[in-house]
Amino acid sequence: MKTVFVTVGTTSFDELIERITTPEAVQALKGRGCQQLVLQVGRGSILPESDSCYELGINAFRFKDSIAEDIKCADLVISHAGAGSCLETLGAGKPLLVVVNDKLMDNHQLELANRLYKDSHLLYCTPSTLVETLKTMDFSVLSPFLPGQPKHFADFLDRALGIQ
Amino acid sequence: MSDWRKRVAVVAMALFVIFAGLSFIVICFIVRLCIVIRSGSKCKPGEKGPICVLVVAGSGGHTTEILRLMESLSLSYSPRHYVIADTDKMSEDKIRTFERSKKNTGSEGQSVHAVYLTICLPQFTLQRIPRSREVRQSWSSSVVSTLNALLYAVPLVFRLSPDMVLCNGPGTCVPLCAAGLLLGLVGLKKVLIVYVESICRVESLSLSGKILYRLSDYFFVQWSSLKDKYPKSIYLGRIV
Known part of the structure; x- marks a missing residue:
C-alpha cells in the first residue's frame, strides 16, 4: 500500500484528517508500506502542510473537479460514508475503508x-477505532x-414501451 | 320563527349542494387520475416511433446516476430534453460531455432509421427551472418553492409534450411529473412516468420516491430490501 488516499467529499470531517495524521496512525500506515498520503479535506478547517510529517509524503488539497485520478493511483482509499465516494472507489476496484462520522x-x-x-464490499470504522483498524x-x-x-x-424499458 | 327556519333550510341546502358538487369534482378527479395512471401499462409509444424523453437531472450524484441509465438507452429514445435546476452548472457540463460521447459512438450496428435519427433530429436540449427544494430545506417552504417550480414545469411539459419523464429523485422531479400527469388528466397525451430510486436508498424511499410511488408507471428500486417494503416496485438488481 504505497499510496493511501483519504477523501471526505464535499463535507468537512476534521476528526478523520486529525486522526489520520497523528503519529500512531502514521506509524500504522508505514507498517502497511505506505509512503505517500494524499488528503482531500473538503470544507474542513485542517489543511495539513506537505512538510508536516517527515516520515510520509503528505499531499493535501480541498477540492478537485474529479478525484478519479487520485483513486486510480491509490492502493487504499479511506473515505467518509458518502455514497458518491464509496461507489466511485468500489467501481474503480480499490480496497476501501469507510470511516463513519x-x-x-x-x-x-x-x-x-x-x-x-x-x-x-468494504471495511468500516469510526475515528476512535481508526488506528486500531489500520493495524x-x-x-x-x-x-x-x-x-x-x-x-x-x-431491456426492461424497451419491452415495456414496445420498442422493437 | 318560520322565516328564520326557512333561511336555515336554504343555507343548509346551498351548503349541501356546494359540498355535493365539490365531492363530485373530487371523485371525478380521483377516478380520472386512476384511469390515467392505470393506462400506463397499455401505453406503448415505442411502437409508433422514437420516444421523446424528459430527463430530470438533479445535482451531483443524481446526475451521475441518471446519465448511467441514459448511457444504456438506445437512440430510439430521441430527442432527450434534460431539465436541470437553474443553479446547477456542474450537471450541465456533465450532460454536455455525455451527449458528445453518445454522438461519437454512432452508426455501428444501427439501423438506417437510427442513423437517420442521429443526423436529422435535434438530439438533446437543456431546460432550466427554479430549484424546487434545496437539501435540508424545511417542509413548509418546500411546498411554496415546489408550487413555484410547478408554474414553470407545466408550460415546459405542455410545450415539449414528452412520451415519458425519467427521474431518480431530485426535488425538481415532483412538479415535472405532476405536470406530466396533468397532460394525461386533460386528455392531451399520456406521459409515462419512469422513476428510478437512487442507489443510495437501501432501507427507505426518498421524499420524491414516496410521493411518486403511486403516481408513477414504472417505479424501480435497486435493493431487495426496498422491494420487500414496496411490492409495486420493480427490482432488477443494481442498475447504475
Whole structure:
C-alpha cells in the first residue's frame, strides 16, 4: 500500500484528517508500506502542510473537479460514508475503508455504506477505532463489487414501451 | 320563527349542494387520475416511433446516476430534453460531455432509421427551472418553492409534450411529473412516468420516491430490501 488516499467529499470531517495524521496512525500506515498520503479535506478547517510529517509524503488539497485520478493511483482509499465516494472507489476496484462520522446522526447516506459493509464490499470504522483498524484490517475477506447493470433497465424499458 | 327556519333550510341546502358538487369534482378527479395512471401499462409509444424523453437531472450524484441509465438507452429514445435546476452548472457540463460521447459512438450496428435519427433530429436540449427544494430545506417552504417550480414545469411539459419523464429523485422531479400527469388528466397525451430510486436508498424511499410511488408507471428500486417494503416496485438488481 504505497499510496493511501483519504477523501471526505464535499463535507468537512476534521476528526478523520486529525486522526489520520497523528503519529500512531502514521506509524500504522508505514507498517502497511505506505509512503505517500494524499488528503482531500473538503470544507474542513485542517489543511495539513506537505512538510508536516517527515516520515510520509503528505499531499493535501480541498477540492478537485474529479478525484478519479487520485483513486486510480491509490492502493487504499479511506473515505467518509458518502455514497458518491464509496461507489466511485468500489467501481474503480480499490480496497476501501469507510470511516463513519459518528457525530452525524440520521444521515441517510449511512444506509448505503452500511449495506455495502454487510455485503462485505468494504471495511468500516469510526475515528476512535481508526488506528486500531489500520493495524488489524484484512482486505482479503472482502468480496468484489460488481458494477450495476443499466442494460437490464434498458431491456426492461424497451419491452415495456414496445420498442422493437 | 318560520322565516328564520326557512333561511336555515336554504343555507343548509346551498351548503349541501356546494359540498355535493365539490365531492363530485373530487371523485371525478380521483377516478380520472386512476384511469390515467392505470393506462400506463397499455401505453406503448415505442411502437409508433422514437420516444421523446424528459430527463430530470438533479445535482451531483443524481446526475451521475441518471446519465448511467441514459448511457444504456438506445437512440430510439430521441430527442432527450434534460431539465436541470437553474443553479446547477456542474450537471450541465456533465450532460454536455455525455451527449458528445453518445454522438461519437454512432452508426455501428444501427439501423438506417437510427442513423437517420442521429443526423436529422435535434438530439438533446437543456431546460432550466427554479430549484424546487434545496437539501435540508424545511417542509413548509418546500411546498411554496415546489408550487413555484410547478408554474414553470407545466408550460415546459405542455410545450415539449414528452412520451415519458425519467427521474431518480431530485426535488425538481415532483412538479415535472405532476405536470406530466396533468397532460394525461386533460386528455392531451399520456406521459409515462419512469422513476428510478437512487442507489443510495437501501432501507427507505426518498421524499420524491414516496410521493411518486403511486403516481408513477414504472417505479424501480435497486435493493431487495426496498422491494420487500414496496411490492409495486420493480427490482432488477443494481442498475447504475
